[in-house]
Amino acid sequence: MRTVRKLYAAVYFFVLYLPILLLIVFSFNDSVYIAFPLKSFTLKWYEAAIQNAQLLSAFSNSLIIATVTSVTATSVGLLGAMATTRYHFRGKTLASGALFAPLALPTVVTGVALLSIFMMTGIGLSIGTVILGHVMICTPFAYGVMVSRFDGLSPDYERASMDLGEPPIRTFLRVTLPLAMPGVVSSLLLTFTISFDEFILAFFLSSNSPTLPVFMWSQMRFPDRLPLVLALATVVIVVSSVLIIVSQLLRRRRDR
């Protein structure tokens, strides 16, 4: 039975990675057609990508959005996790469940709702509106990562610091934050990747400042631009994978 499971897992693993692998392989293929047999090896799609001004501006938009989003969501998640793991108060279970509510809404609904808010209040679409949407969907992930970090940490260190007369702010900066650091980094990397790769909210909320996924979406309509999209996709996939692996390793590390 165990052998059957392992065999099944091998097939599952292969099918899981095959499409992603194909994207990468075809990004080096010297042909506009995405079809076998492969032609010769080339880096020209990568060169074309680097020289594309629209792409670079979309890239910098995504970078700004993902950076601000990850820092905001992680700070908010950190404080929230401190509240629910370090204190007892009424409505705690309800509050920690409610923080996951944004995940229970299809993203397209969240997208059109936020778009309506901005339209009705006269707030113009910009990088800022995308950040607002991304912080909303990233906070549950940041909170989840921080809770699992704090759950593994005894509150004794903080108590000792307070007993020795450190004020709360200094206790936070010198004890809580360093102890929570692996969780903080893990959450930063995870939420950065989620925001950087997010398409649906960015599509509704970015308007004149498209993010990288929105730019790729706009290029997918033109068959001759596909190889350029693939080159870009390869870079995004490799970088995302590294960030996520580091994030997950840090999150589940049991130290001290």
Add this chain to the structure above:
Amino acid sequence: MIRPANIPRLLLTPAILTTVVTLGVCLVVLLVLSFGRQNYLDIELGLSAHNFELALTKPLILKLMGKSALIATGVTALSLILAYPIAYLIAFDIHKNKLLWLILFTLPCWISYLLRILSWKLILGYQGVVNSSLMGLGLVDQPIDALLYNSNSVVIALTHAWAPFAILPIYVSLEKIDRALMKASGDLGDPPYRTFLRVVLPLSLPGVSAAFVLIFIPTFGDYVTPHLLGGPTGFMVGNFIAMQFGASNNWPLGAAVALVSMLTATLLVCLFIAGSKRAVRAIG
């Protein structure tokens, strides 16, 4: 001076603001909008139930809602069935480098969903990887166009995109199971399959339910996959909603359909979870 009792509330406030409050405002705005009426470029707010009437009676909308429910059910069921053995393997069979395997099996779900859908377009397309390979091998004379632009391709791509999402919650609930319970069941004479049905499966239900929510909700509302892979027959309710806020320019109707489909999805999730609990109890 801050009262100590208020500290946790103060710490929680930013998180509540970015999630619960924003979400609440979103729903209120959709509700207000859905009772209004589109008048060319302007939206007249009012108290007309006209859009909800349309959302609940117009054959096209009902058909799309039904198709979304069907596709979401299929994708979720397939994902859970395909992912369960993997979660089981990592929880019970793998002892070395557990964490690494867990990460490797779930890594693709964090990588751009748009790109994973795109890869299926390349694989299943008219001149795609499958067709060009089949023709290159001389197995078919003409590309098979049945591969792309229908509901099947949507189900394949979405199952591939979400299945690993199911591994994580199921794994977590399997890992929590007290091994002594499984051993006791065996010692008392249950064959392995009965131990699975009566001990492991019921105890893993919380994970299965969580996976169900994580997959069913985004699939129900998805519009990227049907747009790229669905063709005319693969259109889903998410496409309809997105269109009302775009080309069709009927925001109030879009808002009403968004609210109705959100409620439908939530209701279906609750029904499925309640149903699975009963089914498992009946099997045990």
